[in-house]
Amino acid sequence: MKLEDLIVTLEAVRNLGNLRKDIASNVADYKRRLANGDSVTNVQAVIDADAAEYQRRLAWHDEADVAEELAAGIAALGVEDYEDEKQALSDAVSALTSAPKGSREDIEALDIKSLATRKTLFKPKNG
Amino acid sequence: MASFGYNFRGTDTFVTDGANETYVLNEVYPTTRGGSTFGWDDPPERDDRNASLDRRLAGAHKHSSDLSKRTFRADLATSGAKVLHLSVGDADNDRNQQVVRILDTSTQVLLLDLSATSVPAGSSRDASNVTRTDANWPSQEVGASATFATTILYLELGSSSIDMNGNYSSLRHLNIVDDAGGGPTTVKRLTMLGVG
Numbered sequence: 001m002k003l004e005d006l007i008v009t010l011e012a013v014r015n016l017g018n019l020r021k022d023i024a025s026n027v028a029d030y031k032r033r034l035a036n037g038d039s040v041t042n043v044q045a046v047i048d049a050d051a052a053e054y055q056r057r058l059a060w061h062d063e064a065d066v067a068e069e070l071a072a073g074i075a076a077l078g079v080e081d082y083e084d085e086k087q088a089l090s091d092a093v094s095a096l097t098s099a100p101k102g103s104r105e106d107i108e109a110l111d112i113k114s115l116a117t118r119k120t121l122f123k124p125k126n127g
Numbered sequence: 128m129a130s131f132g133y134n135f136r137g138t139d140t141f142v143t144d145g146a147n148e149t150y151v152l153n154e155v156y157p158t159t160r161g162g163s164t165f166g167w168d169d170p171p172e173r174d175d176r177n178a179s180l181d182r183r184l185a186g187a188h189k190h191s192s193d194l195s196k197r198t199f200r201a202d203l204a205t206s207g208a209k210v211l212h213l214s215v216g217d218a219d220n221d222r223n224q225q226v227v228r229i230l231d232t233s234t235q236v237l238l239l240d241l242s243a244t245s246v247p248a249g250s251s252r253d254a255s256n257v258t259r260t261d262a263n264w265p266s267q268e269v270g271a272s273a274t275f276a277t278t279i280l281y282l283e284l285g286s287s288s289i290d291m292n293g294n295y296s297s298l299r300h301l302n303i304v305d306d307a308g309g310g311p312t313t314v315k316r317l318t319m320l321g322v323g
Contacts, residue, residue: 015157022159029160036143049162053202057157057164 001076002069009073012061012082019057019089023096026050027110034104044101047110054093061086129204131163132212132302136186137175144182148302151188156200164202171197171284176218181265183300184251187217192226192285193293201303203278208306210270211237214299216251218261224294225252226286229273236273241296242289251299272306 026047033043060066074082100106132148139150149161152173156166171190178185190197203209215227223245229237239252246252250260255269280303285296 014155018155018158026160038146042146046162050159053159053162053164056202057159 001072005069005073005076008066008069009077012066012070012073015057015060016085016089019054022050023054023089023092030107030110034107040102040104040107043107047096047101047107051093051097054089054096058086058090058093130302130304131161131201131204132183132300133163133165133199133201134183134186134300135173135188135298137173141175142178142182142185148183151199157202166200168198168200174217180218180261183302184214184218184261184264185299187297187299188284189217189295189297190285191293191295192291194287194290196283196285196287199282199284199298199301201280201282201301203275203280203303205305206275206278208272208274210272210304210306211254212268212270212300212302212304213237213239213254214251214264214268215239215241215253215297216246216258216299217248217295217297219248220295220297221248222246222295222297224291225296226283226289226291227296227298228283228286230281230283231273231275232277232279232281234276236275237271240289242291270302270304 030043030047033046034040061070096110099110101110130147132145133151134142134144134148135151136142137152139152144150144161147161149163149165151165151167153170154160154166155170156168157164158166171188173186173188175186176184211229213227215225216222222241224243225239225241225246227237227239228235237254239254239256241252244252244258246258250258251264252258253264253268254271257269259267282298282301284298285291
């Protein structure tokens with residue numbers, strides 16, 4: 001494994017770890033914005049913008065130069081559940097994107113509790 | 128006109144941010160909040176100062192620089208012409224030597240070299256390189272225009288090439304506004320700063 005492969009892999013780990021945390025904490029932030037008097041329209045716009053940023057962050061993993069180095073790093077480290085983690089976050093973003101957000105009740109009902117629990121991303125083959 | 132602002136402070140609930148703004152605490156890049164992805168490479172020291180000030184001036188992030196810097200990254204929604212708004216200073220302390228540099232990925236688009244300029248407590252330097260009191264900054268601050276070829280903005284707090292002799296560079300607010308053109312009156316072209 002080359003050093004650059006490891007650097008990209010570590011960046012990918014940080015990206016996914018932060019993304020999981022961001023999705024969960026931002027759901028709380030939307031509710032706080034409503035409580036602070038922000039309009040449903042404004043909060044909905046923030047949710048949509050966040051979801052677009054989440055998708056862009058996930059897409060970074062698939063950029064040609066990144067994907068090649070990432071694949072080498074993951075293979076060398078023996079990471080078993082990288083794709084599962086990425087897919088879980090992608091599914092969560094899709095759920096957020098498609099969830100109804102047109103009313104205060106809709107936004108207050110947003111609940112992605114599973115994302116609030118951080119799991120270990122790396123599971124070495126013999127770990 | 129699209130815009131996004133970052134309010135640098137110590138705690139999220141110290142003041143309430145406005146629309147198209149978010150607070151910045153000790154987040155490392157990449158962090159997404161408020162529709163923006165941003166973060167520090169290595170978060171500097173953080174302060175809440177005065178909640179009765181304009182929310183954009185209520186806190187600060189500071190870095191004691193002797194040929195070192197901390198870098199904040201913001202991912203822009205689009206490339207193109209922007210107007211940058213800044214508050215560089217501190218509510219409670221004189222800042223005697225500061226430097227803030229903004230880059231379009233690797234190309235410098237703005238430099239506030241205050242290595243020989245004191246900014247008094249209760250005031251800050253705006254993006255047009257003018258010191259404004261905290262009372263005047265909200266209504267009088269002037270932006271600086273810059274054109275981004277990429278969608279990555281880096282802000283360097285402190286400098287690895289200009290010695291600040293251990294003094295703090297202090298960042299309170301950054302706002303990036305899409306420039307619709309037409310020369311708004313609150314914009315100073317960078318050529319007036321000797322930059323770009």
